[in-house]
Amino acid sequence: MNAPAPPAAETLRTALAALLDGLPPRQAAQAVDRLISNYRGATPTNAPILRDRADVAAYAAYRMPATFEAVRSALEAFAQAAPDWTPGSHIDVGGGTGAATWAVSATWSGERPVTVLDWAEPALALGREIAATNPALRTAHWQRARIGSALTLDSTDLVTVSYVLNELTAPDRVALVDAAAHAAQAVVIVEPGTPDGYARVIEARDRLIAAGFRVAAPCPHSAACPIVPGEDWCHFSARVSRSSLHRQVKGGSLPYEDEKFAYVAAARFPAAPAPSRVVRRPQIRKGQVLLDLCEPEGQLSRRTITKRHGDLYKAARDTDWGDPWPP
Known part of the structure; x- marks a missing residue:
């Protein structure tokens, strides 16, 4: 799961570093601290917590590399289970600045129609700007949308939902997973590698299986998860190169950190899970x-x-x- 980072990771890091030009390091670190404390709950009813470009730039520089590596690890396992399949189109739900779109382009080469849906307009605008450095994403469509029970999705090959379910109410989580199952041939969901994150992934996994999907990764089966709820949880780890902003915010000296995540990748077409x-x-x-x-x-x-x-x-x-x- 910790294979060498593809060239897209370097391109992304360079683009993110450029975002912080002119933003005092202390201000960036303070913005990230505030956002980490406050970025939770259901889709806001008025203005998103990511209020402006400075907020989004700081948060993207801090979180995008970790989200990218976690999603890329999940997609890599999915691609191993379905080596003859390549998504012809992709919708990233709640994608913010588009880390998952970068992970998809790093996993499967070539261009494809890509749509990123998110409620935060500043995040979408910045994602569009960063994507201009990635040839596979230059034609991506960035669309403001409320992520919840009223969401409908166009038919697509692949839907990704990364670090989104934790921000939704239980009814909205159910509605989002059902909408993804209805629209896509393959669905990949990534959540934090915590007991609660794992519980949300299992809930989504159960709904996808009930909708006719089969699990391609990480599970080698589509039966019930053998882990007893409350006793343990299934999660994995992806190594992330730390930026100077990471070291400022967390006070760490190591050049890397390990992003813990839980995920499920499921498909309507045949796939061969790991033995x-x-x-x-x-x-x-x-x-x-x-x-x-x-x-x-x-x-x-x-x-x-x-x-x-x-x-x-x-x-x-x-x-x-x-x-x-x-x-």
């Missing part, structure tokens, strides 16, 4: 590797791979959290 999925960081011990797996029968298991397994042992030592198993 099993590594759902915890592998434990490497002397002469053995312990792998915690979600199995195709819909159960969790732990496998011990030792040197006696030869090449499989070497593969296990290189296997990461979130990878398919066997590789």
Whole structure:
């Protein structure tokens, strides 16, 4: 799940760094601190919390790289399950400045009709500006829309919904997932890698399956999740290069951080899920590797791979959290 970042990541980072030119670092850090504290709840009834360009620039520079890497990791797993499929069109619901559109363009080459829907006009305007640096997104359509029960979506190949469900009421979450299921051939939903985020993903997963979708990733099955609610949760990790703004806001010195996320990717067309999925960081011990797996029968298991397994042992030592198993 932590493959080297594609060129799109570098292009995005460069574009985001340019946004902060002329914005004092202290002001940017203060804006991000405020937005992190306040950016929650249902779609606002008056003005979005992202009020102006300065707000959006600071928040985009802070959050877009992490959202991009998390969504790209989910899409990468989906693409492995459906290697012969490429989306011919894409709608990003609640996409803000469009991190998921960058992730889609990094996963599947070429241009396609892209629509980004969001309530915050400043975010859409900035997303359009950033997208001008990405040839695959230069013709993308940025449209203001209230994300909730009244939302309708045009037919499309792919719908992405990333870090959006946590901002909606329960009825609006249901309506959004149902609208995506009705419109798309494939749906990818990403949420924070917390117990609550996982619970929202499972709720969406259940609705997609009920609508006729099959899970392509991360689960190796479309049966009920074997994790007991309240006892544990399924999530993964994507490595993100830290900008100077990240270090200012979080007070960290490392050049990277790990973005924890939960996701589901489901499709109406045939896909081949992973044989099993590594759902915890592998434990490497002397002469053995312990792998915690979600199995195709819909159960969790732990496998011990030792040197006696030869090449499989070497593969296990290189296997990461979130990878398919066997590789």
